[in-house]
Amino acid sequence: MKPVEIAKGIYDVGVTDWNIRDFHGYSTHMGTSYNSFLIVDEKIALIDTVKKEFADQLLDKISQIADPKKIDYMISNHTEMDHSGGLPRVMHRIGEDKPLLCSQMGEKNLSRHFPQKWNYHPLKNGEELTLGSRTLTFLETRMLHWPDSMFTYVKEDKILFSSDAFGQHYAGYEKFDDVVGHVIMSHAKKYFANILLLYSPLILKLVEKITKMGLEFNMICPDHGILWRKDPGKIINAYVEWSKQENTRKKAVIVYDTMWHSTETMAHAIASGLAEEGVNVRPMKLREWHRSDIMTEVLDAKAVIIGSPTLNNGLFPTVSDFLTYMKGLKPLNKIGAAFGSYGWSGESVKLINNELEAMKFEMADPGLKIQYVPDKAAVEKCTELGKIIGKKING
Numbered sequence: 001m002k003p004v005e006i007a008k009g010i011y012d013v014g015v016t017d018w019n020i021r022d023f024h025g026y027s028t029h030m031g032t033s034y035n036s037f038l039i040v041d042e043k044i045a046l047i048d049t050v051k052k053e054f055a056d057q058l059l060d061k062i063s064q065i066a067d068p069k070k071i072d073y074m075i076s077n078h079t080e081m082d083h084s085g086g087l088p089r090v091m092h093r094i095g096e097d098k099p100l101l102c103s104q105m106g107e108k109n110l111s112r113h114f115p116q117k118w119n120y121h122p123l124k125n126g127e128e129l130t131l132g133s134r135t136l137t138f139l140e141t142r143m144l145h146w147p148d149s150m151f152t153y154v155k156e157d158k159i160l161f162s163s164d165a166f167g168q169h170y171a172g173y174e175k176f177d178d179v180v181g182h183v184i185m186s187h188a189k190k191y192f193a194n195i196l197l198l199y200s201p202l203i204l205k206l207v208e209k210i211t212k213m214g215l216e217f218n219m220i221c222p223d224h225g226i227l228w229r230k231d232p233g234k235i236i237n238a239y240v241e242w243s244k245q246e247n248t249r250k251k252a253v254i255v256y257d258t259m260w261h262s263t264e265t266m267a268h269a270i271a272s273g274l275a276e277e278g279v280n281v282r283p284m285k286l287r288e289w290h291r292s293d294i295m296t297e298v299l300d301a302k303a304v305i306i307g308s309p310t311l312n313n314g315l316f317p318t319v320s321d322f323l324t325y326m327k328g329l330k331p332l333n334k335i336g337a338a339f340g341s342y343g344w345s346g347e348s349v350k351l352i353n354n355e356l357e358a359m360k361f362e363m364a365d366p367g368l369k370i371q372y373v374p375d376k377a378a379v380e381k382c383t384e385l386g387k388i389i390g391k392k393i394n395g
């Protein structure tokens with residue numbers, strides 16, 4: 001792929017990783033891209049690099065525009081290795097003594113990744129750099145999503161280079177929101193649900209801060225996926241809505257696993273009770289769905305109902321896995337309930353309740369456990385539980 005001129009003298013020189021399916025532990029349906037931006041002015045700056053194994057592709061693209069040795073500034077918006085892994089190759093080519101601009105935490109974190117004694121220029125929040133006709137402003141966005149994260153804003157072009165924020169794991173020749181269309185929102189949603197959800201309060205503060213500063217955006221350029229040029233407000237509004245977690249949709253997700261289908265029978269009966277109450281419900285079996293796909297559904301669900309058989313006095317391992325994962329992502333304002341089949345000791349429901357209560361879910365019911373295979377009466381109890389949860393969602 002050739003470099004794409006996204007505005008006069010500003011190029012996306014990033015690379016596409018078509019086949020990546022597991023991105024630090026969650027699934028990508030469509031690969032991803034590692035975006036990197038070259039700004040050619042009186043001085044030349046490169047914003048972010050790419051994964052180590054793609055560094056030569058990045059350098060090839062840069063060379064189509066300018067000799068890499070002519071790059072005056074290397075800017076690192078984020079230390080994570082999908083953006084910094086190419087730094088050793090790039091610094092070697094552009095000159096080891098070239099200024100490497102990053103946040104103050106960026107300097108600390110980069111030096112914990114790379115032994116090279118680069119010419120670090122740690123930046124203060126709001127610090128500016130003039131490239132000639134353009135001014136770059138650096139905005140610290142600590143913990144969005146790492147301590148080192150920052151944005152780079154080009155005043156004159158009103159372009160925000162937003163690092164991992166507003167990204168999506170999407171690989172394609174379409175580079176812009178208006179070309180790819182609305183389908184991109186499902187990728188942006190999955191990315192938010194799995195990477196940013198836990199920082200929702202910080203996101204709301206950041207959007208408020210940016211609004212107060214009166215920053216305007218002609219384009220938002222994240223480090224993954226497409227660039228927002230037609231409607232940058234669309235992704236900002238979506239982030240605000242997702243971060244508020246008001247969960248106004250009548251939607252429930254039933255997350256479960258099963259060995260002999262008893263817990264599954266319960267899941268489907270609970271689902272039919274919810275459906276009777278007009279709730280949009282999705283039963284999702286953990287060994288069929290990746291935890292990150294389930295989390296995407298959880299993002300805008302009002303209720304999350306978890307089912308597990310009892311196995312060796314505990315939870316089925318995939319259920320523990322999911323509860324650990326969801327707990328870390330800190331979803332807010334959810335209704336919860338637990339269910340499961342058991343043989344003799346039946347600990348699973350209590351264990352799930354403990355976890356959901358620790359996550360401050362509003363419990364709809366003490367939970368339902370059924371011994372071995374659910375009979376007709378047990379199935380009715382499950383449907384009843386679905387209705388109880390449905391009424392709570394409606395009420």
Ligand SMILES: Cc1cc2nc3c(=O)[nH]c(=O)nc-3n(C[C@H](O)[C@H](O)[C@H](O)COP(=O)(O)O)c2cc1C
Pocket residue numbers: 257258259260261262263264308309310311312313314341342343344345346347371372373
């Ligand atoms: C290897 C194994 C270990 C089990 N351990 C327990 C246990 O410690 N306590 C219990 O109540 N039931 C235990 N059971 C019984 C299951 O919970 C029971 O068969 C249940 O109906 C399975 O539900 P499922 O069909 O949804 O998998 C165990 C079952 C298996 C296969």
